[in-house]
Amino acid sequence: MPVPKDRPIYPVLGAKTHRNKAVMLAGMCANPAWYLNTFAYAAVEYGDFVGLQGDVVCGGSSTKWSSNSPLIERRMTQAFDEAGMGDLRDVTVVGYSQGAERAEWLAAYDPSRFTRFVLIGGPIVPSVERFAHAHAVVLMAGSLDLQTLMREGAERLSKAGIPATFMVLPGARHGDMGPKAQEMMGKALSWLEENDAVTKSTRARVAREPERAMAE
Secondary structure, X not given: OOOOOOOOOEEEOOOOOOOEEEEEEOOOOEOHHHHHHHHHHHHHHHEEEEEEOOOEXXXXXXXXXXXXXXXXXXXXXXXXXXXXXXXXXXXXXXXXXXXXXXXXXXXXXXXXXXXXXXXXXXXOOOOOOOOOOOOEEEEEEEOXXXXXXXXXXXXXXXXXXXXXXXXXXXXXXXXXXXXXXXXXXXXXXXXXXXXXXXXXXXXXXXXXXXXXXXXX
């Protein structure tokens, strides 16, 4: 789908009446459509997705990301508007490699907008501080890729009380989703939805009854 004064986006409309909102950020010199195509059915079951290209061109249909979080957020807002997906609010960010790192920056930059995350093959151990307000985080890595960073991130986030889990993409190398992408992304997105609901319920109760929640 063309976007005025920007690169085209790749929208996927969800099948459910009640839809989650999500954005796919690819890695360095990649394209979000490559990844969305590997788990399109899981994406449709979850909600409305937008594949957003990076703001730095590598060549052809491949892009990468600058470090400009405000720009990324503005481009997402325009993308959601063009795709008819409503306000950029309570959004799930799926990021692969460099896209996973940018997702982390967005978590810290605007935690009220970006609340749920799937981080795949990220280049750093995710920060507890940056994800302090996240509702739920799934960390993933391919069975043929480095797993230590994402595993350690899941452990750190969980210990800090942030709902987080680690999942393996069978048969996947770095930059790849592997032959089980539909199945594994379906599990990841379902886990996000379940734990997001729990987090929202818990935080609402704390807001209503702070003294009782602190005692518990």
